[in-house]
Amino acid sequence: MSSIDIELANTIRQDIIEGTLEHGARITEAKLCDWHNVSRTPVRLALRRLEQEGMIRKGDGRGYVIEGISVDDIRQAVQVRGHLESLAARLMAQRDNQKDSLDKMNQAVLQMDSLTNMGRLDDAIIREMHASNVEFHSAILDGCGNDYVKFTCGQISHLPMLAAGSMVFDRDSISGNKDIEKSILRLKIGNSQHRIIYEAIVQGDAVRAEGMMREHSNTMIEYIETFETRNTKLTVSDLVSYTVQSSQEMNSETVEQVKQ
Amino acid sequence: MSSIDIELANTIRQDIIEGTLEHGARITEAKLCDWHNVSRTPVRLALRRLEQEGMIRKGDGRGYVIEGISVDDIRQAVQVRGHLESLAARLMAQRDNQKDSLDKMNQAVLQMDSLTNMGRLDDAIIREMHASNVEFHSAILDGCGNDYVKFTCGQISHLPMLAAGSMVFDRDSISGNKDIEKSILRLKIGNSQHRIIYEAIVQGDAVRAEGMMREHSNTMIEYIETFETRNTKLTVSDLVSYTVQSSQEMNSETVEQVKQ
DNA sequence: GATGGATATTTGGGATCCCAAATATTCTAA
DNA sequence: TTAGAATATTTGGGATCCCAAATATCCATC
Known part of the structure; x- marks a missing residue:
């Protein structure tokens, strides 16, 4: 089994693809920690990964924004x-x-x-x-x-x-x-x-x-x-x-x- | 200016391209922390990024291995x-x-x-x-x-x-x-x-x-x-x-x- | 009531700590 | 002497803490 951050990235990616996380929605590290019961370290790694994939992007100030897939x-x-x-x-x-x-x-x-x-x-x-x-x-x-x-x-x-x-x-x-x-x-x-x-x-x-x-x-x-x-x-x-x-x-x- | 992990990834990438870090060489988070005087958090992020880029890969057991560019x-x-x-x-x-x-x-x-x-x-x-x-x-x-x-x-x-x-x-x-x-x-x-x-x-x-x-x-x-x-x-x-x-x-x- | 500034809260980046797995080392027994 | 077990050390993953910047809230002033 992979490490948590890979699993987490897969899960979040799936949520984005399925539309559970809607396009344009803002997500914070804290919320993801809460939702998935993990600390911020793997969340950060997962977010960076998804950012590199183009699934999410950094918001204007703080936070990330769901890019979504059409x-x-x-x-x-x-x-x-x-x-x-x-x-x-x-x-x-x-x-x-x-x-x-x-x-x-x-x-x-x-x-x-x-x-x-x-x-x-x-x-x-x-x-x-x-x-x-x-x-x-x-x-x-x-x-x-x-x-x-x-x-x-x-x-x-x-x-x-x-x-x-x-x-x-x-x-x-x-x-x-x-x-x-x-x-x-x-x-x-x-x-x-x-x-x-x-x-x-x-x-x-x-x-x-x-x-x-x-x-x-x-x-x-x-x-x-x-x-x-x-x-x-x-x-x-x-x-x-x-x-x-x-x-x-x-x-x-x-x-x-x-x-x- | 970007965050440390981005800068760090750029620096390490440069070292790999220049050959300072040789192909096949093993690197550990700790050494990179030492060399660049940063904590392990940004180092981890940088390594993951470089891994996604294909510049380095996870070693068999622990550590990362330089892929290098020919x-x-x-x-x-x-x-x-x-x-x-x-x-x-x-x-x-x-x-x-x-x-x-x-x-x-x-x-x-x-x-x-x-x-x-x-x-x-x-x-x-x-x-x-x-x-x-x-x-x-x-x-x-x-x-x-x-x-x-x-x-x-x-x-x-x-x-x-x-x-x-x-x-x-x-x-x-x-x-x-x-x-x-x-x-x-x-x-x-x-x-x-x-x-x-x-x-x-x-x-x-x-x-x-x-x-x-x-x-x-x-x-x-x-x-x-x-x-x-x-x-x-x-x-x-x-x-x-x-x-x-x-x-x-x-x-x-x-x-x-x-x-x- | 609107405005501007002071204060409180949220949030992400970085540092540090802990732990388990992997690796290295040492020591013991045959 | 050597194989193998026991122990020590290294190392990466994850959790937690701290801090500064960004944002939100509140309050005083006009």
Whole structure:
């Protein structure tokens, strides 16, 4: 288990994302101490961390102010992440002898293939799909040869939907068991993009790898937009509930060790 | 003046960049307290900050270990930053009515024009050139409509050469007053790229804007490589000495307020 | 009643203290 | 002499205390 200040930062971040702590609200160290029954030392550390993440900012005089996260923020961050991944794909295509990462990518593609071919979408399968997706995307960041791409991606991965290889599912459709085929089709299309990216990298086709990754990254943005057309008052919490959370999420602690 | 922990983080970061604190060296809170005559509270805050930046990492058991920065790290980070700027250029070209930012860019281009036409490269002129360069690059980040691009750039801007609009000069040539024409030519070429980027954005030519920015960003990487061919043992300190430092550098505090 | 200044309270930054875990050292027994 | 246990020391995390700056409250004066 992490130290209190990390846990605290996670809790407060969650509260901000969920909207429990509203945008623009003022918070003081003392209140947080009170709420969470800890002393001011870990609270201070947690606040500094959140400040560096951009979740809160120092108020004019004293105190901190909640910055909050909007759906538009998520969209923007997804765009940044996607752009960084397209760089990673290009760089990896320009290198060679990344057998390790390539094998992982291939494995992930095959695994996702067999998963989508099962024609079902229960929790276990979704979790496995997510794992494959994480595997694929992480392998590119690891194999691109530029550690700062991964590091920089890690810097925004505390936001909802922005952890490495996050997947989005249409909760409503799945729970209602309708349009399962549609969701699976979408996953198959996504995996076909994975395969193309993999092939392009193997063949050293940097332009194609980058282009396909760019297209692939757009998928999530478009998906967010379909949510928005259906639900004009789409909240960040809604988005979170659409996102698959792995049990062992990449947290900021591991992120900081990207460079080994 | 900032609080002690910010200052302390800056000092320690500087020591790491300069190599005073060597890569792999172990540091303890107590020693830092001793060296800087402060209590452990600000030291802890500074260490956490540096840890988040990736400059240090927690050791296996106790203590922290210096990660250090290599020339290759800088090259990688420059690549990431350039890629993000190319995204910004594309996004800005796709928007319209960014009159404010466009004016600033145009102003910066004109200013750089007149500066390069003076045919001299003294300190004052270099400082003004740097200011124009910062103006140009900041305007794109501000005008692209995606706050996370700027925020993410800010996350790596504590590294040498990676503050917004950093410029690199061939110190040896300038101090020796030889090859001034060559340096000025390089600056003129750079500014012609600025002008093309500006024009492309005005015309809404996203592809051209992105492509030109990508090319423009490559310049610094290539310049680093010319340094390397000349000096096979190029150190990070060398690179720092080639970099123009504005008197009012964008520090981490302002970076955190990107989102306003 | 409004205004300005004096006083009280809140609040964040820094220092110090305590504690448990990790590490180093010493000592004992085979 | 050496392995291993017992002890001492170092070290980081957390709690608490102090202080100065910022803010709020109150009161006297006009």
